[in-house]
Amino acid sequence: MADSSNELTRPVKRLGDRIFSGTALGAGVLILVTLAGVGLFLTIEGLPGFTADSSATQPADNFVGLAGPLVFGTVLSATLALMLAVPLAVGVALFISHYAPRRLSQGLGYLVDLLAAVPSVVYGLWGIIFLAPKLVPIYRWLENNVGWIPFFSGPTLASGRNMATVAVVLAVMILPIITAICREIFLQTPTLHEEAALALGATRWEMIRMAVFPYGRSGIVSAAMLGLGRALGETLAVTLVLSPAILYSFNFIGAQNPSTIASNIALQFPEASGLEVSVLIATGLVLFLITFVVNFAARAVVNRRSEFSGAN
Amino acid sequence: MAKSIDVTDLDIYYGDFKAVEDVNVTIPAKQVTAFIGPSGCGKSTFLRALNRMHEVIPGAYVDGKVLVDGQDLYAVEVDPVAVRRQVGMVFQRPNPFPTMSIYENVIAGMRLNNKKMKKSEADDVVESALRAADLWGEVNERLARPGSGLSGGQQQRLCIARAIAVQPQVLLMDEPCSALDPISTSAIEDLIHELKANYTIVIVTHNMQQAARVSDDTAFFNLVGTGKPGRLIEFGETRKIFSNPDEKATEDYISGRFG
Amino acid sequence: MTPPTQTLKQRPGADGPRGSGPLNTQDQALHTRTLPRFAPLGLLAAATAVSVGISLALGWNRAAMVVVAAILYLVAINLVSRSVENGRRATDRTVTGLVTIAFLIALLPLTTLLYTVLSNGLGALSGEFFSASMRNIIGEGGGIYHAIWGTLIVTGLATLMSVPIGVFTAIYLVEYGKGALARWITFLVDVMTGIPSIVAGLFAYALFVLFLGPGVRSGFGGAVALSVLMVPVVVRATEEMLKLVPNELREASYALGVPRWRTIVKVVLRTASAGIATGVTLAVARVIGETAPLLVIAGSTDSVNFNPFDGRMATLPVFTFYAYSEPGVPAEFSVERAWGAALVLILIVLVLNLIARLISRAYSPKTGR
Numbered sequence: 049m050a051d052s053s054n055e056l057t058r059p060v061k062r063l064g065d066r067i068f069s070g071t072a073l074g075a076g077v078l079i080l081v082t083l084a085g086v087g088l089f090l091t092i093e094g095l096p097g098f099t100a101d102s103s104a105t106q107p108a109d110n111f112v113g114l115a116g117p118l119v120f121g122t123v124l125s126a127t128l129a130l131m132l133a134v135p136l137a138v139g140v141a142l143f144i145s146h147y148a149p150r151r152l153s154q155g156l157g158y159l160v161d162l163l164a165a166v167p168s169v170v171y172g173l174w175g176i177i178f179l180a181p182k183l184v185p186i187y188r189w190l191e192n193n194v195g196w197i198p199f200f201s202g203p204t205l206a207s208g209r210n211m212a213t214v215a216v217v218l219a220v221m222i223l224p225i226i227t228a229i230c231r232e233i234f235l236q237t238p239t240l241h242e243e244a245a246l247a248l249g250a251t252r253w254e255m256i257r258m259a260v261f262p263y264g265r266s267g268i269v270s271a272a273m274l275g276l277g278r279a280l281g282e283t284l285a286v287t288l289v290l291s292p293a294i295l296y297s298f299n300f301i302g303a304q305n306p307s308t309i310a311s312n313i314a315l316q317f318p319e320a321s322g323l324e325v326s327v328l329i330a331t332g333l334v335l336f337l338i339t340f341v342v343n344f345a346a347r348a349v350v351n352r353r354s355e356f357s358g359a360n
Numbered sequence: 361m362a363k364s365i366d367v368t369d370l371d372i373y374y375g376d377f378k379a380v381e382d383v384n385v386t387i388p389a390k391q392v393t394a395f396i397g398p399s400g401c402g403k404s405t406f407l408r409a410l411n412r413m414h415e416v417i418p419g420a421y422v423d424g425k426v427l428v429d430g431q432d433l434y435a436v437e438v439d440p441v442a443v444r445r446q447v448g449m450v451f452q453r454p455n456p457f458p459t460m461s462i463y464e465n466v467i468a469g470m471r472l473n474n475k476k477m478k479k480s481e482a483d484d485v486v487e488s489a490l491r492a493a494d495l496w497g498e499v500n501e502r503l504a505r506p507g508s509g510l511s512g513g514q515q516q517r518l519c520i521a522r523a524i525a526v527q528p529q530v531l532l533m534d535e536p537c538s539a540l541d542p543i544s545t546s547a548i549e550d551l552i553h554e555l556k557a558n559y560t561i562v563i564v565t566h567n568m569q570q571a572a573r574v575s576d577d578t579a580f581f582n583l584v585g586t587g588k589p590g591r592l593i594e595f596g597e598t599r600k601i602f603s604n605p606d607e608k609a610t611e612d613y614i615s616g617r618f619g
Numbered sequence: 620m621t622p623p624t625q626t627l628k629q630r631p632g633a634d635g636p637r638g639s640g641p642l643n644t645q646d647q648a649l650h651t652r653t654l655p656r657f658a659p660l661g662l663l664a665a666a667t668a669v670s671v672g673i674s675l676a677l678g679w680n681r682a683a684m685v686v687v688a689a690i691l692y693l694v695a696i697n698l699v700s701r702s703v704e705n706g707r708r709a710t711d712r713t714v715t716g717l718v719t720i721a722f723l724i725a726l727l728p729l730t731t732l733l734y735t736v737l738s739n740g741l742g743a744l745s746g747e748f749f750s751a752s753m754r755n756i757i758g759e760g761g762g763i764y765h766a767i768w769g770t771l772i773v774t775g776l777a778t779l780m781s782v783p784i785g786v787f788t789a790i791y792l793v794e795y796g797k798g799a800l801a802r803w804i805t806f807l808v809d810v811m812t813g814i815p816s817i818v819a820g821l822f823a824y825a826l827f828v829l830f831l832g833p834g835v836r837s838g839f840g841g842a843v844a845l846s847v848l849m850v851p852v853v854v855r856a857t858e859e860m861l862k863l864v865p866n867e868l869r870e871a872s873y874a875l876g877v878p879r880w881r882t883i884v885k886v887v888l889r890t891a892s893a894g895i896a897t898g899v900t901l902a903v904a905r906v907i908g909e910t911a912p913l914l915v916i917a918g919s920t921d922s923v924n925f926n927p928f929d930g931r932m933a934t935l936p937v938f939t940f941y942a943y944s945e946p947g948v949p950a951e952f953s954v955e956r957a958w959g960a961a962l963v964l965i966l967i968v969l970v971l972n973l974i975a976r977l978i979s980r981a982y983s984p985k986t987g988r
């Protein structure tokens with residue numbers, strides 16, 4: 049090794065370091081630009097759609113007449129799916145985190161994760177061919193016995209392609225993400241809290257109520273909202289399963305069902321031209337805003353939670 | 361090739377927090393210098409300031425001069441990367457690279473810098489570094505096995521071999537034995553004895569006997585008050601510091617009446 | 620609220636069936652009446668028997684039989700436990716039953732889905748199915764050759780774009796980023812994670828229309844749309860893995876006089892590489908089944924198209940969709956092809972998931988090579 053003291057002197061910031069950190073920064077900025085681009089290009093292309101006349105917004109008279117029922121259908125299907133999925137997901141997550149034998153729980157987790165890997169077009173096929181006919185007897189029973197409730201007034205189609213079936217398919221599709229997050233959170237419950245509850249003589253269920261749920265509550269909420277975000281944007285499963293219409297209806301098992309934004313785009317876009325394209329892009333923008341708000345709220349809950357647990 | 365280190369008026373900061381204040385000391389060449397002192401007094405901080413590892417921590421900086429052989433490490437035109445090649449470091453916990461074999465770990469300093477080497481040259485470097493670290497006999501049969509498969513003491517010697525393979529002039533060690541059993545500890549202490557023929561060695565330790573056994577000089581650091589920065593209280597020959605220190609605080613600390 | 624002795628008495632209930640049974644028969648304070656270990660299984664058998672009986676008598680189908688058995692079991696275990704043990708343990712046992720049932724329900728879709736796709740799709744698989752396109756095919760015959768190529772090209776291009784962007788962004792966030800810019804990027808990556816896939820397709824369309832005019836369709840546009848979906852997944856996965864690399868390794872490298880960028884490339888990325896590979900594989904598995912964006916921007920065609928920059932490109936998911944929803948006459952052949960393509964798609968996704976698990980298992984820390 050040379051002993052000259054010049055050995056130590058070099059340009060202060062190395063070229064390699066500068067190129068590398070510059071590239072990393074560039075990649076990050078590219079993401080900023082892309083997102084700005086998503087908003088910008090959708091707005092540019094969609095703007096004419098907001099003021100389109102009835103020629104481009106069939107079967108409705110204007111944009112609001114078209115987008116309103118679509119937003120309604122989107123929110124309705126996603127909400128129903130969420131109501132089905134959350135209790136089930138919490139149960140499954142609890143089973144994996146606190147009930148199943150330790151050695152099995154990781155494998156069971158993978159099994160549920162596999163559900164998330166199935167492409168949505170396959171869910172659509174499954175929903176239409178397998179699930180819908182299986183649900184028809186239930187719809188018939190509901191129609192005949194509690195048909196006076198507006199939700200179940202029917203008439204039930206033999207194909208079972210209605211809002212209720214869509215809700216079940218969507219629930220299955222968002223089950224894995226909600227389960228995965230809940231499972232993580234339940235597993236993170238401080239052992240100290242759990243043991244404190246057990247030491248007080250609590251049964252396992254009481255321990256879960258005393259220690260696990262309070263710790264995981266905000267986590268469950270944000271998991272549910274992330275699931276809601278997914279359900280709102282889901283396209284193909286709805287497109288395949290639903291027999292769609294543009295209307296407002298709370299009849300879950302009827303022949304006329306409100307379509308969703310995403311499903312409507314998938315159905316109309318390939319054949320659309322001119323102003324119709326703008327109208328569809330404008331509805332896409334609306335969908336983007338709705339999911340943005342939902343995801344934003346979910347993140348806010350998650351972040352509040354992490355600050356909270358950091359303080360402990 | 362070993363060099364002495366002259367430190368003048370050194371203050372060390374973590375952001376707004378001043379961790380070490382006003383250190384003036386000359387660490388002699390080809391000797392072992394021990395840093396002792398209570399926890400949190402800034403031994404590690406000071407040690408890391410000697411090879412510009414301190415500034416790796418976000419917001420951390422130093423004020424003052426550290427001269428190695430007359431060259432100020434903190435002069436503007438000095439490249440911290442080059443400094444670290446001349447002032448090597450061994451950490452408290454052994455940290456071999458988990459993705460590399462024993463062989464690759466030893467020549468990591470060259471490989472990571474893409475230094476071109478002939479196979480035979482590399483073999484020589486590996487063998488001499490492992491021999492210097494007293495590890496050759498234990499691992500020469502399994503150089504291709506992962507470094508993380510060794511025992512803790514062997515891993516630490518591997519880390520020492522890795523540090524001396526780049527032929528530094530100074531070797532800094534931060535509590536190198538605190539994670540090891542007595543037998544590995546004594547192996548490392550023997551090694552330090554051998555290494556001081558060629559290197560200037562600085563070692564942080566909480567073990568008084570160890571400081572007394574391995575070092576020629578000892579520096580005692582202390583906190584003057586809670587929340588205040590750490591300071592160098594006394595520096596001198598180990599024999600003197602341990603038998604007849606000038607400062608009351610040093611005596612209290614060494615005799616265990618303190619902290 | 621609860622007197623101390625009773626608290627002690629309840630203790631065995633704390634860890635459920637495993638801990639049940641008298642703890643200590645000598646000590647009366649610890650002795651409490653518990654159901655024998657086989658009680659839940661016995662009750663389940665009884666409930667099933669009753670349910671089978673009723674169903675046979677009333678002519679119900681199997682689904683109803685299972686539902687009735689489950690309800691009977693929950694009621695029975697609650698009542699029995701309430702009378703032998705106490706109310707709190709009865710609730711505990713009922714919840715255990717409910718949670719287990721929830722898990723079994725969650726397994727239903729996976730099994731029935733795999734079964735449906737296998738039984739409908741297996742018959743479609745043949746040499747011709749994999750080697751022929753749909754060019755000039757009406758009715759029987761034809762295959763997914765063009766769609767397989769399309770999926771490979773579109774997904775491959777998307778991966779080529781997403782991995783560098785995603786990995787470098789993660790490097791920026793973990794190794795360099797601080798302050799407002801890093802927070803913004805983190806936030807926007809979160810937002811990107813939530814973009815509905817159809818919106819990503821519309822974005823690609825809106826982008827390409829600006830340059831190429833209305834009605835544009837191309838495989839590359841599909842790749843851009845998929846990238847929008849894939850980048851955030853890659854960023855998140857890589858970020859997690861980079862954070863797992865202990866700081867000690869970075870410091871060990873710096874202390875050897877290795878510059879920062881080399882440390883990141885050769886130590887940090889190298890150490891995290893298996894995890895990153897797993898994450899990327901899962902990301903590919905996620906986007907390879909995306910239909911909606913490709914429907915919008917890549918379109919569909921019957922012929923092979925190797926040029927991603929020119930014209931429509933068929934892909935497996937879109938092929939599946941159209942083969943089912945617009946089968947033509949006679950419908951049966953096209954529907955069968957839809958199932959065949961769905962089966963191929965599912966197999967690809969499952970294999971990718973399996974590969975991801977294998978990578979992460981094979982290179983999980985400490986095992987070394």
Ligand SMILES: Nc1ncnc2c1ncn2[C@@H]1O[C@H](COP(=O)(O)OP(=O)(O)OP(=O)(O)O)[C@@H](O)[C@H]1O
Nearest residue numbers: 374377379397398399400401402403404405406417
């Ligand atoms: N990364 C950091 N950021 C901020 N403050 C730090 C950091 N590392 C250490 N400090 C502070 O600097 C002071 C000196 O710490 P240092 O680690 O140098 O002590 P030490 O003498 O090595 O202690 P020990 O014997 O326990 O290793 C302490 O007050 C510590 O809290």
Ligand SMILES: [Mg+2]
Nearest residue numbers: 403404405534
């Ligand atoms: Mg220290």
